[in-house]
Amino acid sequence: MLKRLGFDAVFDTNFGADLTIMEESNEFVERFVHGKGEIPLITSCCPGWVDYMEKYYPEMIPHFSSAKSPHEMVGVLSKTYYAEKKGINPAKIFGVSIMPCTAKKYEITRIDDMYASGYQDIDVVLTTREFSRMIKASGIDFLNLPDSEPDNILGDYTGAGVIFGATGGVMEAALRTAYYLITGQNLKKVDIEETRGLEGIKTGKININGKEVRIAVAHGLANVASVLDEVKEAKAKGKEMPYHFIEVMACRGGCVGGGGQPYGATDEIRMKRASGIYTDDKNQEYRCSHENPFIKKLYEDYLGKPLSEKSHKLLHTHYKPRPLYNR
Ligand code: SF4
16 A cells, blocks of 8 residues: 555565564574574664663673664665665665654664665654654545555565564564574474563573573563663673573563554553454464565575675674763
8 A cells, every 4th residue: 555655665574574583593593502692692673672772781782683673674675685686776765664663763873784785774764653644644545545565575474574563572483483493393383472461571481402492571671671680690690591582672562562653552552453463473374484485585596594794794783882871
């Protein structure tokens, strides 16, 4: 339906979520199985949390996944892979992200890595609240516009890409792929209930190949601080880490309750949105990011493999301690 509003091409951020999962779950396996890097690995796709971590927990930087967030991955690929395949001059592409998130506005110029295509990878972010106001102000009957498919080659997504929007969804999606990477098989049951629901901190243990993976999922920054303090304390005392993998989302409920969403979200509304997401996941032909045929083709044709040199150049970022206020 967005094409009816004048966009020349429309990509789905859920495809970017599948790609973020591919990179992040490979990072997890590198650290957890091969000991290359700090444990726990902490997810990085929430720019509200990235900003908080750089200011308040900079000592956690080595624990952070370097994978960019989904819309940044789509942005950089639209101006490289897509532009090359379609014969479009990337200088002529203006990328607009429609996001549930006000922090994404800051993210698109956060650091030089956000210009990895040679251009600003995403040019502007509109929140869903802003976008819906623009639609209403223009008198467009949005609900009755016919549906249309996202543009390939950056197009279709899996159930794992969809659940990114709810607290616990990134962890669940990453574990589906990490399990496959470690065992060579898909989980018999891909629904991981331990990660779901609105409890502020969710913890659990997942057995992969006889090894216990301890996970924590935190949303809302007070809950995040409490999980990080546990990790810091264990580190300071030289104890075993309480978790191997931590998912963090700054907003309560995750992006379904994001700061750029229409005002008035209650827990009931958050749960309804999350429930819609899990239904969409169940209805997908593929439910794991590594099964996405477009992702497989992207790696075959362009990136080589997850964590390759090219993947690192385009799809990863880095972090630095920042002062609370710019002087
Ligand atoms: S949880 Fe909130 S701050 Fe984080 S990406 Fe989602 S909407 Fe943005």
